Every structure is written in structure tokens, then in C-alpha cells.
Amino acid sequence: MKGVRNMDALAFKQKKKSGWSIEESKELYGIQNWGAEYFDISDEGNIVIKAPFESSKVAVPILDIVEGMQERGMEMPTVLRVANLLDDRIKSLNESFHRAIEEYDYQNVYRGVFPIKVNQQCHVIEEVADFGVAYNHGFEAGSKAELIIAITKLKDEKSLIICNGNKDSEFIELGLYAKEMGIKCFFVIETLTELPTILECSRRLGIEPLLGVRVRSTVKVDGHWNNNSGDRSIFGLSTTFLIQMVEDLKQAGMLHCLQLLHCHLGSQIPNIRSIRSGVLETCRFYIGLVEEGAPMGYLDLGGGLAIDYEGLRENRTHSMNYEMDEYCVNIVETITESLDPLNIKHPVIVTESGRSIVASSSLLIFNILDVRDHRPVPLPAKLPEDHHELLANLWEVNEIINDKNFHTCYNDALHYRDELRHQFYLGQISLSNVAIGDNLTLSVLDKVAGFASKRERVPEELENLSELLSDVYYGNFSLFQSLPDVWAIDQVLPVMPIHRLNEEPTREAIIADITCDCDGKIDLFTTPDGIKSAIPLHTLKDDEEYYLAVFLVGAYQETLGDLHNLFGDTNVVSVKIHEDGTFSFEKEFHGDSIADVLSYVEYDTKIMTEEFRKSCENAVREGRITAPRRKQMMKAFKESLDGYTYFEKEEY
Template identity: 30%
Template sequence: MKTLAEETWSLDKSRQVYGVNRNDLHFLDISEEGDLFLRLRGKSITFKDIIERIKNINGDSPGYASSFTLRVPQLVTYQVKKLKAAFQRVMEELDYGGKFIGIYPVKVNQRKDCVTAVLRSDSDYGLEAGTKAELLLIKNVIEREKHRPIVCNGAKDPKYLKLIKECMKEGYNIAISVESVHESRLIMKRFKPEQTHLVLRIKPYLSVEGHWSHSTGRDSKFGLSIHDLYDVVELLKQRGFANSVKTILAHAGSQITEIESFERFGRLLTKLYTELRDMGLSNLVNIDFGGGLAIDYTSSETSDFMLRYAQLLVSGVKAHLSEISGKHPPPNIMIESGRGITALSTMVVVEALEVRSIFPPRDENAISEIIKDDERKTLDRIRKASTLKEIREIWNNFQEKYGGLNLAGMKFILEQEMVTRILEDAVRARLVELSLKSYDIDGLVRSFWRPEHIVIGNFSVFNSIADHVLVKQHFPVIPIQELNLKPQTTVRLVDITCDSDGEIAQFYRPRTDSIWFAKDNRLLTSLEGRMGEGIPVGSLEKIPGSCFVLTLAGAYQDAIEMDHNLLGDLPDVELYLQDDGKWALSWVTGAESIEELLKDVGYADIDVDEDPYMWD
């Protein structure tokens, strides 16, 4: 028989809690049976089926690990088309005269499956290189499509410029960014004005919100400051390069969540565009707005970032053009979105090896009668408490009496842990009963909601989602099963590195009118929408051997992976939906072997063809 709590739960509530079926997780959903599935062009594929198939086809492959990275290049294609369609729609609605030019910055995800998916999506899409190595990659990948625009950014040395020159000779369509006065001199020395397309990269003089806000405006590491811009323009004019400048570029930062700033950015760069044309750069026809399009990692946004982004940017450009009443032609709008194109396409599927509880199981015989008596009295007080203040006092009294006595040894610690668990349960239940608004008013009360179970996942946070540690980036984590149940509790997912940062407990608690709780009264949602600790799970019992999916990991994570503890790459598996509606998996690369990892740190003569991750 179902309990009342289970009867009031629904799939829609699970969708709300896990953030699936909307915004940037629109391609994930939950089946009636509670399984997480992927939806590609209307076809549903459960993660259980994907895992089953991998086990069958690749169980014996070298580098097999129970966890793997799932690549879905068709989601890259989907995003590229969506971005172009958004700009085309807005340009049509606003009767905008310029063109949209899409450029993919390969630094965001250089993997071949990703870059080729971008190219396959659109025959005019261009690529951006930030280094010589990236230019070599681009040269190779578009060898037969030299018409595609290439923007060469990044610090340029004579060798990078030599490679650019070779590419130009071979017929590639290259634009070279000028990022300093020194660079402008290097370029003018080596290139002929009539054959060169120059991009003036300017610091984004604009304040934006987000992790990278400190590096915008005058503090930006990239681009010409306003005084350098004046000097470079003067130099270019003196040496006959004024007509080589066809583009200006500024990148305002990544993951710009304060989306309204794009309207100001549109206005600002259009103002600079018209001023530079007035200064004699009359071939200037493009504005490259860099990247910055944000991903809705928390599924909490009400609007579609992509469409809104296009609307704001084009309106900003248009607004300035109207102020100068058509004195200059509408510029083509170039967009170098990276995160917005790639984030959806990569998911890390992590096998759960075991579940550990931080508290011991209850054993009545192990607790002394004196402590039991104290426990009874404290429980009674908790159940009668009517304010947060009272609860805090009761808790403090209990802590004062017992908290400092752990030196009394193992037996005492064991008793303490058993009692603490019961009391924490009671506090949570009482707080929920009282419907207190401030569930986490301070550090003390917050501790009651922390998960008491740790799931050990066969992965490395440092290798698979390094930004979780580096910039506290949130990657939504979703169990693959029992999502139809009201969650039993919440857990922390920890990796197998020996580093306490190798853990994901962060979970976005979506906004609901009244707070929803797991069966053990841990928080699932919040009144205002905020980050909390604890990933909800249907039940603890079925976790070992099951998986968790770390989503939206396609941007930057492959480029910055780390081999902490010599745990290298997980194997890569590519998923394709074929035209006949069948889906296919292919094993792209196995996990890096211990031998390769040791070689990287200087041990070339150790011969072990073993996978560094855990084996059953």
C-alpha cells in the first residue's frame, strides 16, 4: 500500500525537481517507470538501454570502464541551427539589413565529433582559432571547404603569422585579429594590405555580471584599450592598411546571465563601428560580438536565452543605427558562441560503486541508559518546540553537554553518532511540521539538511568536470532511475580521487510556492530558487551499480581536464540517431591507460595496459 507521501508525488514534480524537459535540459525526460531518457527528434532512449548496450558491445574492449562520457553530436547540430534560426527570425522581424555570420571558437570543445557536428550543421559556419595549434586543427578539418571564414585570435608570434600566411596562400578565408600595437606592426611587416582581412579586437568596455565580470572592460586581458585603438588606427592608415579592416571584435565574457547587457553591448560596439568608419575605415562591415551566450544550468530561467540574446543584440545594434539615421550601413553580425553551442552534447555517466552512511545503524544495546534517557528528554523538547530559536537552544544544550567529549573514545563516539542521527531526524520533522519559512537561517540549522549518505562514483571530478572545482560551475546531476518516486533522501556524489574537492553535493532547489521535502524531510525545493546541498534519490537501496548523469558538460571541460591521482579520461561513447529511427552507439576512445598516464609524467618504461578507474 502506498503511503500518503507517495500518493501526493507525481512525475511532474520530479521533472520540476530535476530540471528536465525544459530549457537547456529539454532533451531529457522521465518515463512512467521513473527512468531517465534522452529524446532525439522525438525518439526516446533510456540511459538504462544505453548502458546495457555498451556492456554488451564493449565489455571486453581495452579501456573499458563502467563509467563513460556520452557524446551526442546531434545536440550540437541542434544548437547551431537554433542559434542561426534565432538571429534570422529576429533580423526578419526587425527588418535588419545585415547578415548573421556564425563562428565556432574551437577552444570550447576541440573534439572532432563536436567540430565536425558544427560544420555539418551549416555550410557557411566559420571557426575561430586562439592558437597556432588550433589553426592547424581548423586547416585540417575544413581542407575541402576553404570558403568558411576563420577568425585568428590569440597572441601571435612569427610562427603563428607564418602559418596564417600559408593558409591564406592555400586559399583559406582568414581574418587576423589585431590585439596590440606590437601585433599590428608584426602583421603589417608580413602581409600585403590588399590581401589581408584585419579584425580590430577591442576591450569590451562594459560591465557584466557573472564569474568573469572582473575581466571585462578596461581590466580585460584581451584586446586593444581605447588609447591603443587610436594608435593602431593611425598606424594602419599611415601604412596603407586602413582598408584591410573589415571587422571589429569584442568578447564580453562567458556565461553572461544578466542577458539585458547584450542590448547595451550591441549599442556600444555599433557606436564604435560608426566612429571607426568616420575615422576612415570605410571597409569596416562586420561586428563580431564574441561569445557570452549563457546556458541555463539550473533550468530556472523563464525565457529562452538564445532567442532573447538575439533579440537584445540586434535591437541594440538597430537602436544605434537609428540614432545616426542610416549614415552607415547595418553591419553583419558575427557571433562566436561556444558554450551555448556545445554544453548540451556531453554527459558523464557515472557508475555508483557503493553508498556509505555517515551515521552508524541504530543498536539499542550499544547505547547506555543514561544517554538514552537524555535522548528521550531532548526528543520530547524538540517535539514540543514551537520556534526556530527554541530548537536552536535545545540543540546547543545537547552539543554543549556531549559535543566536546569525543576524547572519551570509540564507544562514546558510536553512541553519540547514533543519538545525533535520531535527534537530527526529529529536528527536521519538527521544522517541517512548523512550516517555518527560514529553513536555513544559519550554519547550525543548515547542518540538519546536509545529506547523511555519500555515493562513491567511479569518476574524477577533476578530469570530467574540472570547472566544478575551478569556478564552482554547477553541472546538474540526475540519477538514471526511480525518478517517479518521491525521493527517499538526498546524497553527496563523491569521486575516487584522494581529494576532498572531488565531490558534487550542489543541487539547485527550484522555486516552488511551498517547499517540497524528501521522505526524510530533507529539502528538495525552495521558496526563492537557490543552490543547496544534496542530490535527491528515489531510494538508497538501488543505487549501487546504478548511474548518475552529470549533464551540460560539453563546453570547456574536455579542454581543461586534469589527471589528478593519475585518473585520466573516461572512455568516450558516441550516440547517433539514424534516419531510420534506430539509434547507434560507437566506442570512440577507451579510457586512458595507466601506462599512458605514467608516460605523461615521465615514466616511460612501466608496462601496464590497465584502466585507472575501478573494476568490479
């Protein structure tokens, strides 16, 4: 499969170009691979969101939405949430399970729960709750705060609330009251020490709990989050403690409360075979508990349904080798094959899919503020009279380089450049000479990259040269706030321009964020040929903003983000696309102001304003500024406190 893609890519590169077509952009950025379901490129060269409706899909250009945001005063960067896409994922998952259940004549139902931790934002949760009613889609809560969200937002009594994580008596009381109100709220026992607290609260309030238990799977899955499985997993009960818990429940006369088995193998599981093995083992645990006399009835397989961020359909960390339908069929089939021979009733199937439900519904949009072009500046006609002899050597290398000697020239140029720098440290060469040397070296490397790219086999040390010589596009966003997984775990997310896709992108670039941190950059990009460390982008135009979007960011990114350099939450806009092709701004949230982020780190902006006022007043008294200037300064200070933490365009 990969080989075929490479051949396609080669054919694409060799094709004689007359102008640039949107088909070429589709191929270049691989949008059909990672986004075909919901994104495409219009004939005008804009990315469109394809909102699914009963009869067809309705396409809306992202640029139109951006223009609408700007008319309403919403600056970049902005997280755009598309409610239609979130709804469609809930629908797809439930309908996939329903189809598998019918196909295998499975004698029970599917009940999904959305893990609140994956995106706790109120509007997302409300959308899941509203749309989820049709499918009895509930919530998974991992803390007291999340349980409060689940209890208050859930709209449907047939939906489940699954409580994972460590639970104190406050947590348990809340869950017991929810059960008494008629909500199917399960406590999943994660450690043996939790059980006595649950039993004590239950006795005290006179409410019997719905109990589940989390087992520690021994199946080691592929992917980044495989620590949730295997013997060293920090979650779940071992077989020894599982039996101990059953005994404790028997002794307390409460075994009849144990109805659910939970097993979460990990998030983003790229290999369907690991999922199948995990489900098989979980079924064995389920059978064991039935044999121990527990009533059971619910099998909760946790999260793990992946997103194909790379669009390669392969068993790779950021990809997946299966479709959603296949996932559901594998689960249903494995359960029936395991339980039917023993005549054990089919349980309600529960999954806690988070990423797969919410990732595609959000994208981060930002503008490019500046570009650092790595090309050498034009060389002088000749070297200055007082040039160092090392410069003459570099000059010659730059003159004689050709398609045969370019590897030797590469080594020579680096040698002379390093020598120049060494002499500079020793104070034996001037800054202006070093600057000429650096530019000459860049000129040589540029030529080397050009010659190397024409070779079928490139020496290893030159393989990444064109990427090393790529430009830096400075984006108006903070990686740490909006894309924390890119920094923390090298998450690969699709990135591309949202417009100008009928123009050829002529520059290769990496994208740096607005924080002054060398880690604040995106330098891993999905392409149909695999992961690359630079992305083709367009040159900036003087009179037009250049917008990029990072796609599939709805899962985990908003919640895990932090305040590095005190860049706060971005603006968020939730849109709903209508069947007639119009769209409405359902919700708008203005991102943090500077005063907001200062207060998060315990500054009192009233005190700061007073401190600034005092400094200004002193300056007036000492004659350094005038009173009207003081007034101007105070105004600017207060406006800054109210302003957005990101780069704002000046309005005169």
C-alpha cells in the first residue's frame, strides 16, 4: 500500500506542471487520506467543511467562517468547533455498533459513554448530551468535578454514567444520590481500598450501589499509550485482588451489586489485532466473574478507538489499520464467540470512546505573522579587499560546485565555515567577514540541496538537507496552550493552509509559534509519503493574511494546554452548518485577557495598576514626562490588561 503511494507521489512530482491545480494540493497535503470524510478543497482553492445531512453533504469554506469571525471581532488564533461533525461521530459510532449487533444477532444493546476528560468544555459536553439522547449516549467521569458535569448535563435516563478514578466518600455520595434519582451511575472499583468506603456510604445512605470493577489486562497493545495494559499497568485489579474483591462483596452480602467489568487497554490503539486480543481476554475475566456468582450484565471496553491523524491506514502510532465498522464488528464477534459456547447472556456493550468522537470536530486556525527565509541574500560581485583567506576558499567552492562534485563541496564548505567561526571566537576575524562567510555557506548548501534532489540515491548525510534549509513561518498561536501533545509526545496532526490551494506552494517550511521557546514549533507533518519535517507553504502577500489550520485537535488539546509565556486560552467559536449552506455562530468565547492570565498566576491587577500609576506620577513630579503623557500611558496600560494575549493587528 505504501509502495503504491510512493509511486503515485513520484508520478505526481514528475508530471510536467502547467499552473497548479487543486488536485495537486490534495495530493501534496494528503487531505483525502486524513480528512476525506469532513474536509475537501473547493474549485476556488479553499478548504471546505463537509457537513453531513440525510440527503447529501453541504460544503462551507473555512475562510468564509474566518471572515465572519473577524466581522464579529474574533481575532486569530481561534479554535473552531463544528457541531455537525461532533454529532456525526456520535451517530456513526452508535450506528456502526447497531449494524454489528444486527449482523451477529447479538442479544443486547450498545451504550456509549463520552469520557469528559477528553474535552470538558461546556459546549462540547452539552452538544454530546443533546445529540446523544437519540442514542442513549452517556458520560464517563474520572473525578468529582466531572461527575457533577455528568449528573447535571445528562438528559436521558437510559444513558449510563461510569465513574472511574479514585473515589472519596463525597464522590461516592454524589453518585449514590444520582442512582437514587434514577440515573444508571456505576462506580468502577479501581483499587481494593475503595470498596469499604463505597459499602460504608451505601449503608449510611441506604442506597445500593451499581458496581463495576476494572481489571488489569495482560495484553500489551501497540501505540503510545500502551502503559495502560500489561503486567506493569498502574490501573486495574490483578487477578489476585479481583478474587479478593469478590470475596469481600460476598461477605458483605453485596455481590449482587457487581454488574460491570471494565477494561481500558489504552488510547489511540493503532492495531485492530491488539484490540481483538484485549477484548478476548476481557471476556475471559467476564466469564470468570459470572462463574463466581456475580450477576454482571455490562462489559465496558474503555477507549482506544483511534483517529488516523496521518491518513496512512497503517499500524503506526498516529494512524490505525482499521475502520470504525471493523472495530465494532471485532468487538461484537469476539464477545459472541467467547460467551455463546458457555450460554452466558450477552452483556450491554459499553465503550468510552473519546478521541474518535471529538477529535475531528475542532480545528485551530491561526495567521502567519512573519517568515524567516533561509535563502542566501544576493552575493556581492566580488569579495571586499580586506577579506580573510578562508572567505576566498568559500567563494571558490561556491563557484566550482556542480552535479558531480557537490558532496565534496558540501564537506569543504562546512569545514571553511567552522574554521571561520573558530577564528571569530579567537577574535581574529571581523563580524562582517563572518556574515559574508555564513551567506556563502548558505549559497553552497542551497546548491547542494538542488543537486542532491535530482539524484536517485542521496548520501545519508544529505538526505534532510532541503528540510534543514527550510524557512520558518511564525504562527500566531502557542503550541503549549493549543497543541500540547505536539510538544509533549510528538503528536502528529494534519496542518495545511486553508486557502490559496489553487496556487503552487513554493517554499518549504517549519512552523514556529509565538512563544520564545525553541520547543514551540511544528516540524512533523503528515504527507502521503509519510512523516516529513517540513511542509510546502505559499509565499506571503503584502495585502493578504495567510491562514493555516491544524486539524483533528478536538481531543485532549484544549484541556491539557498550559500558560507557557502567559499565552492564555484562545478564542473559541462554535458553528452549526445548515442544510441550505448557511452557518450560524452558535457560541463564541473570548479567549483570556492579559488580566485573566495574570490572575491565574496570582497577580492582583488592581495593585499592579496602582504600582504603574505611582511610577508614572513620580516621573511627572521629576519632570521626566508630562501629565498628559501620564494620562496616555495609564490608558495604554489599562487597555493592555483587557487585551488578548496573542498578537493583535493594530487598528489606527
